[in-house]
Amino acid sequence: MHHNFLFDLDQTLLDFHASEYKALGIVLRSNGLSFSDAIYWAFRAYNKALWLELEKGTISRTELFTKRFQDVFSRCGAAAAGLDPLTVNDDFIRTMSVNGVLMDGALEFVARVKRNIPGARIYIASNGATVNAKGRIASTGLDRYIDGLFISEDIGVTKPDAAFFDICLERIGEPKSSCIMIGDSLSSDMLGAKNASLDSVWFMPSGNIEEAVKAYGITYCASSFDELFEILKKWSSGRCEAAGRPQRFMPRMMER
Numbered sequence: 001m002h003h004n005f006l007f008d009l010d011q012t013l014l015d016f017h018a019s020e021y022k023a024l025g026i027v028l029r030s031n032g033l034s035f036s037d038a039i040y041w042a043f044r045a046y047n048k049a050l051w052l053e054l055e056k057g058t059i060s061r062t063e064l065f066t067k068r069f070q071d072v073f074s075r076c077g078a079a080a081a082g083l084d085p086l087t088v089n090d091d092f093i094r095t096m097s098v099n100g101v102l103m104d105g106a107l108e109f110v111a112r113v114k115r116n117i118p119g120a121r122i123y124i125a126s127n128g129a130t131v132n133a134k135g136r137i138a139s140t141g142l143d144r145y146i147d148g149l150f151i152s153e154d155i156g157v158t159k160p161d162a163a164f165f166d167i168c169l170e171r172i173g174e175p176k177s178s179c180i181m182i183g184d185s186l187s188s189d190m191l192g193a194k195n196a197s198l199d200s201v202w203f204m205p206s207g208n209i210e211e212a213v214k215a216y217g218i219t220y221c222a223s224s225f226d227e228l229f230e231i232l233k234k235w236s237s238g239r240c241e242a243a244g245r246p247q248r249f250m251p252r253m254m255e256r
């Protein structure tokens with residue numbers, strides 16, 4: 001049996017916002033427009049508002065894609081005249097999908113896990129579009145260390161639904177006790193692990209940590225890749241020592 005590590009992707013191993021920033025810069029410049037931090041922050045804020053509208057059903061996907069670039073164009077002045085927002089949007093999505101950006105130290109971390117934890121398997125468990133996740137993973141070299149991808153678009157269910165994890169477990173083909181979920185999000189990763197009765201590591205915790213640990217039944221917290229490595233190593237060796245009998249660790253925080 002292996003130690004099956006299920007990693008969230010964005011803001012855990014890859015930096016989604018850094019990719020977005022990079023892709024927006026590339027696409028605007030290639031269309032003869034200027035790019036600045038102010039344009040990026042305006043894009044990010046408006047984009048977020050539009051996604052909320054989409055979730056409420058008040059706008060369509062096409063409207064979202066059109067509006068977000070109409071807004072960018074309005075900030076770029078005369079140079080944007082004649083550009084088609086949907087064409088630029090397609091270009092942006094394509095550019096982003098091949099411009100993954102790693103979280104600082106993520107590649108070294110996954111290499112260390114593979115090298116130092118015998119039987120470690122690394123899976124990605126992410127909500128989002130398959131093409132975008134696959135392209136960004138491949139563009140960073142992370143794919144060399146990954147044993148499998150579970151992307152919600154493929155699976156047909158999203159985290160935190162327990163059904164998402166049921167499908168992951170079925171494909172992994174090993175018992176629940178061999179799996180642990182690692183991620184930054186309380187509402188998808190930690191709640192998902194709780195719903196599926198999996199051990200969990202809350203990566204880069206913030207806010208009222210103790211309250212969240214209780215509410216979401218979080219097993220561990222890690223504030224750096226070094227801490228995360230130590231937790232996974234210990235969790236794995238604990239499982240080996242306990243071979244033949246089920247063992248659960250007492251919920252605890254990593255000592256600082």
Ligand SMILES: [Mg+2]
Pocket residue numbers: 008009010011012183184185
């Ligand atoms: Mg995340």
